[in-house]
């Protein structure tokens with residue numbers, strides 16, 4: 001089976017990556033049903049920023065587990081059918097079949113309390129689930145029945161088919177939590193990064209279409225919210241055009257200190273370019289720290305960003321905002337300009353600030 005991808009979907013994916021948009025913000029209309037694969041948490045040696053997982057050379061050498069979930073990001077609250085086909089593009093990045101648990105068998109020994117983003121509180125013994133709903137008496141119920149759920153091809157591919165229920169004409173649409181459902185996953189999937197995974201940017205992505213040997217186009221991932229029979233999706237508003245799907249990117253560094261965009265990856269830790277005190281924000285405080293450092297060194301002092309040698313080296317890299325001529329007052333100026341632009345526009349671009 002040969003996989004093909006339309007230029008439009010590749011461009012969409014590229015645009016979404018560049019924008020580094022939080023997954024939940026990417027959908028503009030209530031009619032769009034997007035599926036997003038998001039990191040939930042990870043091995044503490046990894047760093048998650050804007051939905052991308054960053055891996056240092058040391059972490060890559062040791063191997064790691066990345067916990068992820070597939071989330072439904074719809075505003076509408078009915079679905080009849082979901083066909084999900086996820087594939088890793090790297091043989092060393094696979095789905096961890098051994099940790100997979102079907103949510104239908106996950107129950108707590110006592111009822112647990114949960115609150116949805118809209119304030120609705122409920123209590124349940126079952127693991128909350130994207131396709132859960134409240135019945136007429138306000139009791140939370142789940143329908144976790146999979147029609148099919150499988151790991152394929154050396155665990156590099158995961159396929160799930162969910163269908164609410166059959167009627168004489170096909171699947172029947174089910175109510176679910178709708179816009180607030182993305183508080184809970186559709187399915188939890190751990191990814192396994194094998195020890196020694198090659199440096200580079202790896203992806204786990206949705207397979208949207210593929211072509212069989214006789215030229216037939218098969219839709220590998222789609223969602224339906226109507227009751228069109230499965231074999232005849234012609235009436236579905238989601239046939240052919242699949243609303244935005246977000247895959248997951250995993251960036252593995254090859255060098256001890258390496259930037260992916262604005263994120264510096266190293267075995268000593270991670271950071272954002274210009275965020276010298278590593279509080280997550282680039283602002284005038286960082287510029288002041290750089291100025292004091294350069295002033296002290298200019299007076300023949302032996303300034304340091306931290307008493308810890310590894311932390312000092314990491315911060316030294318973050319302070320070198322333009323990536324040249326070591327750390328000096330020019331870097332402090334760039335940090336101030338960057339902070340001002342971010343303050344004005346909500347975001348800033350280092351290449352524009354430093355002119356290269």
Ligand SMILES: [Ca+2]
Nearest residue numbers: 275277279281
């Ligand atoms: Ca800072």
Ligand SMILES: [Ca+2]
Nearest residue numbers: 320324325326
């Ligand atoms: Ca510099």
